[in-house]
Amino acid sequence: MISTALAHIPIGVVVERRKARxxxxxxxxxxxxxFGGRPAANAWTWLGGCEDQSLFxxxxxxxxxxxTEANNYRDNLLSGRPSVWVNMRPSASEPPYELRAATxxxxxxxxxxxxxxxxxxxVSMPLEVAEILRRFVAxxxxxxxxxxxxxxxxAQSVAIGPTEMPVSERESSLLRWAxxxxxxxxxxEGADELPETDRAVVPNRAEMPFDTTSLPPIDSIVADTDITAFLRAGVPPELTQVALRRAWTSDPAIRDFIGIAENQWDFNEPNGIPGFGAMAPLESSVDVLAYIASGGAPSQAPSEGSGAVDDPSCASTNALRLSLESTPDTSSVVGVKEAPQEQTGDSAAKRPRHGGALPT
Structure with missing residues (x-):
């Protein structure tokens, strides 16, 4: 391949071999x-060193x-530390690298x-190489x-219109959209210029007066009041805001709620945080399971003193209630040890105790 370079600078390259940690x-x-010039030594000649570090x-x-690269050469000289980049490629035999190029x-x-x-x-550029490069740049x-x-x-250079233009000057998709x-x-705009007599008058619902007497009084709003009527179109915004504020302040769950903040509530108290306490005991778990087993039919427990159930549809429900409330028999369970019974009297006093040592 014929080189187009205007100048060639021969250099010698010295590499270091160091013991790796x-x-x-x-x-x-x-x-x-x-360094500049062509030394008489052969490639990969040992130049000296010790066991951990050697030069070749x-x-x-x-x-x-x-x-064409004179601008880059000039930037290299003006960088404050002119350098020569050495490129070495790994080889499959000794020596482990071969010198490829320098620039x-x-x-x-x-x-x-x-x-x-x-x-x-x-690596640092030698003075003789830097002088040759400086003359080349100059x-x-x-x-x-x-x-x-x-x-x-x-948009200004091409006229917008149906006039046919050359392919190179035809309007783009953006100009066509414009x-x-x-x-x-x-x-x-031409339709807006029609006389007033030709236009159909359409009443604006927002401009029509709203009958506020159809709304419930503000003072009657409580926590469970339906305020949907205040949210309809045509209701004055001020009246809607007053109704919403009244509904929120009437509901203690909204009015008294405080966002979770550190060091603000008593976290040691189960009911110290509004909305995060224990749930109210509305119904027992036995009633819930009995309701599910009966297919949604309400359970009717027999009155005290009665020995039978009047409604036969509740027989399965009451049977489930009795099975849940009764103590299960664990004698037939395999693989699970029974809980030891509490010992009283002398047997409890003679029971051996282990692990009584205290840390020192």
Whole structure:
């Protein structure tokens, strides 16, 4: 592939091998230095170090300079820390990495990281490389002023109407919607210009007077009063608000309710929080089950002293009531131990006690 670069800068790359403190890798590699020129040493020549850290000459790379990237080169020089991005690719054999490329373009250095597995590291730019790059920027950099394009208003440049226009200048769907909307508005304005004699007079229910005598008195509203009549159309809003306020203040569940707030109620008292206390004992559980078993028929318990049930339909209900109120016989239950009976007298005194030790 023919290169279009205007200049080439040969550099040498030095990498570091360091012992890793990890259970997943034994060593870590990273480029640490670049220098200008072509050394006579072979690639991956050991340069020195110790057991935990060693330096190697990884090989030679060529930095290509393009005129179209002069702006990026200039930004690199003005960044305060000019850098060279070194790209190394993992290999399947020793040495574990091979030198792929090097660049002084920050955008290209960021693109090196797209591979994911490659080792990309910026290192400090040598002075001789920085001087060559500075001369290249001075020769090829062109200041391009930023020009903001003016937005063209197609609604003003294209006439709205049935006139046929070229395909490239035909109105868009938005302009077509605006044209149709304007046509509909014009037709409505023409209808509004009809004489008063041609229009049918339709009475407005909101403007019609409302007969307040059909409503119940405000003072008669209590907690269970139906105030639907005050919510109908035509009722003055002030009267509706007065009726709602009267209904709310008459109901203690609404009037006395206070939202749950910390340190405001006595949480140790079962009935200390309005609306969250124990439910009122309206009926026993036996009555509820008897009502369900009878299919909704109300249960009629026999009067005291009577020995039979007059209504035969309540026989099953009363039988269920007796079975629920009687003590069950647990002698036939398998796998469950019976509760021990309470001992009295000497047997209770001789009962052994365990676990009497107290913590120190």
């Amino acid at each position: 990890s259970a997943w890798a034994d060593t870590l590699w990273r480029p640490v230095l670049v 000459y990884a090989g030679e790379a060529i930095i290509e300079l393009h005129r 002084v373009d920050p955008a290209e250095g960021e693109a090196f990281t797209d591979a994911g597995s490659n080792l990309v590291e910026p 020769e090829h950099y062109v200041e391009r002023p930023f020009v903001k394009r003016a937005r063209v208003n197609r 044209r149709l909307k304007q046509t509909a508005r014009s037709s409505e």
